[in-house]
Each structure stands twice: as C-alpha cells, then as structure tokens.
Amino acid sequence: MTVLVAGATGTVGREVVRRLAALGADVRAGGRDPQRAAEDLPAGVPAVRLDLEDATSWPAALDGVGALFLLRPPDVARVERLQPFLDAVVAAGVRRIVLLSVQAAGRNPLLPHRALEKRVEATGLAWTHLRPANFHQNLLTVHREEIRDRSRISVPAGNGRTAHIDVRDLAEVAAAALTGSGHERCAYELTGREAPTFAEIAATLSAVLGRPVVYPRPGVVAFVREQVAAGTPPGLVLVMTLLFTTTRLGLAARTTGELERLLGREPTSLLRFVEDHADAWR
Ligand SMILES: NC(=O)c1ccc[n+]([C@@H]2O[C@H](COP(=O)([O-])OP(=O)(O)OC[C@H]3O[C@@H](n4cnc5c(N)ncnc54)[C@H](OP(=O)(O)O)[C@@H]3O)[C@@H](O)[C@H]2O)c1
Known part of the structure; x- marks a missing residue:
C-alpha cells in the first residue's frame, strides 16, 4: 500500500x-x-x-x-x-x-x-x-535565530505552562496510524509528560549550551511593538499574540498520557530534545 x-x-x-x-x-x-x-x-x-x-x-x-x-x-x-x-x-x-x-x-x-x-x-x-501540543521543534524554527544570536526567547507567555511534544514522537504515532490497525475513528491528544514555562525552557537551554539564555517575559504591548519594528507581518503578530496569551492564561498546559500509551515508552523530554539539537543554537 x-x-x-x-x-x-x-x-x-x-x-x-x-x-x-x-x-x-x-x-x-x-x-x-x-x-x-x-x-x-x-x-x-x-x-x-x-x-x-x-x-x-x-x-x-x-x-x-x-x-x-x-x-x-x-x-x-x-x-x-x-x-x-x-x-x-x-x-x-x-x-x-x-x-x-x-x-x-x-x-x-x-x-x-x-x-x-x-x-x-x-x-x-x-x-x-x-x-x-506545541512542538519542541519550534525552538529550531520560530525561536532558533533569537536563541542562537541573542541568547533569549522573548514571547508574551508570562509564567504560563505549555504542553509540548517532540515531532519525532508525533511522527512515530503518525506512521503507526498510517500503516497499522486499531486507529480508525480515533482522535489522539498528544503531549509529552512536561508542560514547562518559558523560563524553564530558557533554563534548560542555558544548562545544555553552557551560556545564559534569558526569558525577558515581555508584556503584550512590548512584544507587539518589537515584532512590528522587526517587520513581522501584522497577521502573524496577531496569531502569535493570541497563541501566547492562551499560554499566559494557562490554557495550553494540559498534558495527557496518550502519547506515552501509543509509543509504549516515555516521550522525548525537553532536556533530551535540547541535548540532541544543541549545535543548532551554537
Ligand atoms: N508548531 C506547532 O507547535 C504546532 C502544534 C500543533 C499543531 N500544529 C499544526 O501543524 C501544521 C503545520 O505543520 P508543520 O509545522 O509540519 O508545517 P510547516 O513546517 O510550516 O510546513 C508547512 C508544509 O505545508 C506545505 N504546504 C503549504 N501549502 C500547501 C499547499 N497548498 N499544498 C500542499 N502543501 C502545502 C509546505 O510545503 P511547501 O514545500 O510546498 O511550501 C510545507 O511542507 C499546522 O496546521 C499547525 O497548526 C503546529
């Protein structure tokens, strides 16, 4: 097939x-x-x-x-x-x-x-x-340059927690559903075990990279101002602001055991993900 x-x-x-x-x-x-x-x-x-x-x-x-x-x-x-x-x-x-x-x-x-x-x-x-949930891989795409060149992640997420998933784990489940049986008419809510704050993500990056990566915790107004000045398209600024406001309000924090059950093993942790890709931010 x-x-x-x-x-x-x-x-x-x-x-x-x-x-x-x-x-x-x-x-x-x-x-x-x-x-x-x-x-x-x-x-x-x-x-x-x-x-x-x-x-x-x-x-x-x-x-x-x-x-x-x-x-x-x-x-x-x-x-x-x-x-x-x-x-x-x-x-x-x-x-x-x-x-x-x-x-x-x-x-x-x-x-x-x-x-x-x-x-x-x-x-x-x-x-x-x-x-x-939110992809760990966003740290390699959306946030990569900022982490690599300015040693910071600046998003208006406050102290909100965000459930995460490693795309490699997600792909493992996708491949099983595409080629195996028993997944028909199923909707899987897929998250790793952790829902870190951005301060915790910055701390993990700092520990692995051996240099401080900071989370300045900007408010919405400061974030929008900075993005507009950097030339980010207005539509994208709006989407990002809504997304991180959801996080700030604690609405993105929910973790489930579904991914672990489907993989039959522990999902990839944030630490493991950062260790695997450390060179991308050096
Ligand atoms: N980022 C997150 O944390 C997150 C979390 C949960 C869910 N999601 C969802 O995941 C989806 C994005 O997945 P991704 O991150 O893998 O995407 P991505 O890296 O942004 O890449 C988008 C892909 O879509 C293709 N594409 C765009 N327009 C197309 C079209 N008209 N026909 C065929 N292919 C088209 C692009 O192909 P080309 O090479 O042709 O451009 C590219 O392969 C979104 O629906 C997003 O909401 C994201």
Whole structure:
C-alpha cells in the first residue's frame, strides 16, 4: 500500500516520511515543489508534486495511494478551500486519512483544524486525528535565530505552562496510524509528560549550551511593538499574540498520557530534545 505524505517539506511531514521509510513502507513525499521536497529525502523515497489547491497535481500524486497523511497548511484558514482535494482523495480510492490537527481542536470548535477534522470525517474514509501540543521543534524554527544570536526567547507567555511534544514522537504515532490497525475513528491528544514555562525552557537551554539564555517575559504591548519594528507581518503578530496569551492564561498546559500509551515508552523530554539539537543554537 502506498502512503502519500502531504507537506513532506514541513517540520512534521519530513519526519513522517523518515519514519515510514525506516519502517520499510512504500512512501511517496508530496510537496508543491517536488525538487525541493526531493532534497532531503531518505534514499529510495520518490517525491511528487502535490499542491492541495491545484487539481492538476492530484492525479499523479494520488495514483495507487491507500493512505494519506494530511495537514492544514499554516496559511489556509478557510479549510473549505481543501474540500475539492478531499473529494479527489475519495474518488482516487484512498482508504485512510491521518490528519495533523492541533491539541485544542477537541475543545475549540472555532479552530480551522476542527473544521478540517469534520470534513475528513465526512469523507466516509477511515480517519485518525492527531492533536499534538506545541512542538519542541519550534525552538529550531520560530525561536532558533533569537536563541542562537541573542541568547533569549522573548514571547508574551508570562509564567504560563505549555504542553509540548517532540515531532519525532508525533511522527512515530503518525506512521503507526498510517500503516497499522486499531486507529480508525480515533482522535489522539498528544503531549509529552512536561508542560514547562518559558523560563524553564530558557533554563534548560542555558544548562545544555553552557551560556545564559534569558526569558525577558515581555508584556503584550512590548512584544507587539518589537515584532512590528522587526517587520513581522501584522497577521502573524496577531496569531502569535493570541497563541501566547492562551499560554499566559494557562490554557495550553494540559498534558495527557496518550502519547506515552501509543509509543509504549516515555516521550522525548525537553532536556533530551535540547541535548540532541544543541549545535543548532551554537
Ligand atoms: N508548531 C506547532 O507547535 C504546532 C502544534 C500543533 C499543531 N500544529 C499544526 O501543524 C501544521 C503545520 O505543520 P508543520 O509545522 O509540519 O508545517 P510547516 O513546517 O510550516 O510546513 C508547512 C508544509 O505545508 C506545505 N504546504 C503549504 N501549502 C500547501 C499547499 N497548498 N499544498 C500542499 N502543501 C502545502 C509546505 O510545503 P511547501 O514545500 O510546498 O511550501 C510545507 O511542507 C499546522 O496546521 C499547525 O497548526 C503546529
């Protein structure tokens, strides 16, 4: 059975491809630019052009596919734009969809992720929703330069705690759901054991890197001012502010034992993650 991974150039998709390849699955990596997608693939994994909003890319990408790893691309807020693709998935004979959603989707029906979950359920195919917490890997993407060049993480999260997950653990669950049985019609709320504050994250980075990394704890106004001055697009500033306000209010702190149960082992800790990637911030 061929497994098609959408967003294979992204943080999660890339890791899902790696995991499936390591399991010996027949995996196909989908990206809007297949050449870019092909740059970082395990040996023998083919890349295919897949744009969830461009129907000309779908026939070749979906040909012979039995299971699909799907995500809501970060800039697609109106998920009805993805309905034509879902219709094509059904028509192509795909039998299973594993959807990358978000932890809060089970509680907040206004999130686009929940809207996409409902559309996936309505396809009638076997579905699994992965609802992960904040990624440890954000420290390698969103916060990387600030940590490396300025030895700080400046977000308006106060003393709020945030549940986290290592994307490598998330990909392990995704690969199991794509290739194994028993995950149909399941929505998994996936978190590691810890929900650190940003002060604790900065302390962990300091300890591993051997230099102080600070968390200045800016208020919302100072954060917005700084982001605008740095040229961050206003829409992104708004999203980040809302996200970190949720954290500040303690709404992102919930941890579950679901990831541990599915992995059959302890999830990757923040310390282990930082140790594994220390060179990225040096
Ligand atoms: N960051 C977190 O802490 C966190 C936590 C929970 C859930 N999430 C959710 O995870 C999702 C993002 O996953 P990620 O971090 O792996 O993404 P990412 O690293 O931002 O990469 C986005 C991926 O989507 C692809 N993409 C964008 N538009 C596309 C389109 N029209 N058709 C096909 N592919 C398209 C991109 O491919 P190209 O190479 O073509 O650009 C890229 O591979 C979001 O829904 C987010 O809400 C994130």
